[in-house]
Amino acid sequence: KAGVTQTPRYLIKTRGQQVTLSCSPISGHRSVSWYQQTPGQGLQFLFEYFSETQRNKGNFPGRFSGRQFSNSRSEMNVSTLELGDSALYLCASSDGTGGYGYTFGSGTRLTVV
Amino acid sequence: QQQVKQSPQSLIVQKGGISIINCAYENTAFDYFPWYQQFPGKGPALLIAIRPDVSEKKEGRFTISFNKSAKQFSLHIMDSQPGDSATYFCAALLRGYQKVTFGTGTKLQVIP
Numbered sequence: 001k002a003g004v005t006q007t008p009r010y011l012i013k014t015r016g017q018q019v020t021l022s023c024s025p026i027s028g029h030r031s032v033s034w035y036q037q038t039p040g041q042g043l044q045f046l047f048e049y050f051s052e053t054q055r056n057k058g059n060f061p062g063r064f065s066g067r068q069f070s071n072s073r074s075e076m077n078v079s080t081l082e083l084g085d086s087a088l089y090l091c092a093s094s095d096g097t098g099g100y101g102y103t104f105g106s107g108t109r110l111t112v113v
Numbered sequence: 114q115q116q117v118k119q120s121p122q123s124l125i126v127q128k129g130g131i132s133i134i135n136c137a138y139e140n141t142a143f144d145y146f147p148w149y150q151q152f153p154g155k156g157p158a159l160l161i162a163i164r165p166d167v168s169e170k171k172e173g174r175f176t177i178s179f180n181k182s183a184k185q186f187s188l189h190i191m192d193s194q195p196g197d198s199a200t201y202f203c204a205a206l207l208r209g210y211q212k213v214t215f216g217t218g219t220k221l222q223v224i225p
Contacts, residue, residue: 004156033212043157043202043215056212090156092213102147102213104156 002027004093004105012111018079021108025072025093029103031055032074034066037088037107046089049074081112117205119216126223132190134219136203139184143205147213148177148188151200160201161188193223 005024013019025032033056034046045058049068068074072093078085088107118137126132138146145164149157163170163177163186170177176189190197203216 042217045212045214048212058212092156102159104149104158106154106156 004091004103006089006091006105006108008108009106010109010111012113013081015081015083015112017081018077019081019110021076021078021089021091021110023074023076023091023093023105025074025091026103029093029095030072031094032068032072033092033094033102034074034076035090035092036060037090038086043090046076078110083112086110086112117203117214117216119203119219121219122217123220124222126190126193126221128193128195128223128225130193130223132193132197132221132223133187134201134203134221135185135187136216137183137185138205138214140205140214141184142207143214144208145206146177146179146186147204147206148175149202149204149215151202151218157202190221193221195223195225197221198223 007022023032031050033048036044036046046060047054047066048056052068063079066076088109090104090107092102092104094102116139120135147162148160150160151157161172161175161177163179165181168179174191179186201219204213206213
């Protein structure tokens with residue numbers, strides 16, 4: 001069974017630009033969660049999508065948004081990039097029904113210059 | 114009330130020794146406590162987990178001890194090996210609420 005696939009693995013963007021990251025969950029998983037990982041703040045929850053609807057949201061500004069498609073693939077968008085957005089962005093998938101399985105992808109390393 | 118506090122921040126252990134990482138939580142509604150292991154360049158991977166109605170769970174060299182009254186839990190790695198060198202995160206979540214609260218991580222280095 002294929003794992004969680006995140007693309008691209010690495011990105012370099014300039015301040016003020018926007019970026020879109022992609023996540024393909026494990027087949028059959030309908031929940032996709034996004035996390036930001038930085039050395040200073042650790043793993044911070046961004047949001048969770050289930051069946052194309054945002055079900056939970058963390059404390060990030062509106063520049064961070066996401067969506068989920070009917071095939072459960074999810075995208076995360078960050079607009080007007082700031083230097084502080086440089087981080088590893090992780091996607092995790094689960095069946096979303098209250099089970100405990102939670103599988104992470106390898107992440108997208110975003111560098112804002 | 115959603116915090117999970119983890120210590121130490123870093124840990125150096127000799128090969129064959131015991132590595133111990135501690136976590137404390139505040140929200141008594143949490144009902145699942147997983148530990149994740151993360152190697153450089155990879156996402157966190159579920160290592161072992163425990164529910165609050167159990168005081169200890171062991172899987173191979175990894176053991177979770179859980180103290181519900183103190184709201185604390187810990188990971189013990191017995192016979193630590195260089196291959197265990199990684200960052201370990203404790204976490205807590207509410208079943209059915211797909212938001213995991215992570216500790217700040219412990220960077221473990223096992224030296225030969």
